[in-house]
Amino acid sequence: MESGDWRYFKPFFLYLPAGLGLLIWASAHASMSSWMGGGLFLAGMISWTLLEYGIHRGLFHFPARSPRMKSFVYAAHLAHHENPTDIRHIFAGLSTSIPVSVVWFLLFWALLRQWSSAAVVLTGSWAGYLCYEFIHYSIHFRAPRTRWMRYLKRYHLLHHYQDETTRFGVTTPVIDWLLGTYRPVSAGASLRAQPD
Ligand SMILES: [Zn+2]
Ligand SMILES: [Zn+2]
Secondary structure, eight states: OOTTGGGGOHHHHHHHHHHHHHHHHHHHHOOOOHHHHHHHHHHHHHHHHHHHHHIIIIIITOOOOSHHHHHHHIIIIIHHHHOTTOGGGTSOOHHHHHHHHHHHHHHHHHHHOOHHHHHHHHHHHHHHHHHHHHHHHHHHHSOOOSHHHHHHHHHHHHHHHTOTTSOOOSSOSHHHHHHTOOOOOOTTOOOSSOOO
16 A cells, blocks of 8 residues: 555545444443344344445446536546556545435434434444455455455456446345345456455
């Protein structure tokens, strides 16, 4: 990593302290057991995998027609497909992640009817989101050190270089599997540019 690249790691600078702050606030204001809190946090992490899939498939690969939508989709994701190792296009912009966080939070508030519970679920989603950003960054910039990371790298690079209409999951292939876009990682598949 080159010096100066740290400024692109904005999601970590925002959501790590914000998540910690929100958890401290929720634990001071909520009367929930630690089991309940842990369950809500975990539910938030799992809910992230749905969001990751939904945004990637439904928004980032949306067949846009209007010039405005086209330029949004390009800046948000297609620029990353064009230049997968350009650090400027790796992390989601705060202008995308903040509005999504607000909608996600309101959705959980509508479901749970409790600010503190919705806040705990949101922090779980942020934890999942930061795992995603780290894994996606690692896929394109670091050599995999574990078997699982090697698998995720191949899985995601096949989305890049073989078929952009399948394998939308980055942190897990489970949602692809549930929704019919899962394809196995075949050992012989060629991966341009980034062998693992
Ligand atoms: Zn990628
Ligand atoms: Zn994509």
